[in-house]
Amino acid sequence: MSEDLFTLYDLKVEVVETGRPFVCSHEVGDYFLVQGENLIFPQTKQFSLYSLAALLPLLPAKQRAYQRNDWMLSDAVIACPDPNCGAGFKITRTKQREFSHAETTVEPIYEGEDL
Ligand SMILES: [Zn+2]
Numbered sequence: 423m424s425e426d427l428f429t430l431y432d433l434k435v436e437v438v439e440t441g442r443p444f445v446c447s448h449e450v451g452d453y454f455l456v457q458g459e460n461l462i463f464p465q466t467k468q469f470s471l472y473s474l475a476a477l478l479p480l481l482p483a484k485q486r487a488y489q490r491n492d493w494m495l496s497d498a499v500i501a502c503p504d505p506n507c508g509a510g511f512k513i514t515r516t517k518q519r520e521f522s523h524a525e526t527t528v529e530p531i532y533e534g535e536d537l
Contacts, residue, residue, distance in 0.1 A: 426523045426531070430485040431515040432457050435477060438499060442508025446470045456481050458521060476503040477511055484513050 433456035437448045447470060454469060455462040463469065477500055488495040502509040523531055 427520045428523060429487070429518050429520055430458060432517050432519055433481060433484055434514045434516050435481075436512050436514070438510045438512045440499070440501070440508045440510040444502075444509045445504050445507035446473065446502060446509060448473070448502070448507075448509040455516075456485065457519065458526075470502075472503050473509070473511060476500065477513075480513065484515070 434453055435456065436453040437450055439450055447468060449467070452465060452467055452469065455464065480500060483494060498514065499510040499512050502511070
């Protein structure tokens, strides 16, 4: 294994029911994928921009490894930002993918103390 490689998880973000009716345009089963920096929408349907805005900050964190006790690992269903909407968005790790540091940034590899 090259010392230049690092691993991220591919993600699937899927609309799920939480027991309350939906207010927005979500449909159960709608989903998108996250592979590296890319969002992939295999379906031709729409996806709420408000929901996407709520999900975006979490996706890079969900792509990375955690300690076993970290709540970010166990908590995977994100609520719709509309407080009247019952939709949830389940984030699932689908597989690991390797990336080259040199192919993802022009900055040198961090050489400080382990964080
Ligand atoms: Zn909603």
